[in-house]
Amino acid sequence: MKIIKSFINYCKGCYEELAHKVTWPTYKELTQSAVVVLSASLIIAVVVWLMDVAFKAVMSAVYPN
Structure with missing residues (x-):
């Protein structure tokens, strides 16, 4: 029972922190x-991609078919 009670207290603490202490960002x-992340x-x-193209060009020059 102690494990269940401590888990419930943990969940209550998590809810309190998320609901009342966390500052959520605005839409803007x-x-x-x-x-920024997408850019x-x-x-x-x-x-x-540029590195891949350059590497491919170098490898094609070094090891021609």
Whole structure:
């Protein structure tokens, strides 16, 4: 019974923290953060793609078919 009671207390504490202590972002902040993440992801994807193209060109020059 002690384990169940401690688990219930843990769940109550989690709820209290999420409901009353956490500062949730506004819609504007969330949108701005999403744009930053998407932009960074796109830039990283392009950089990786360029590296892949360059590596393929080098390998084709070193090991021609």
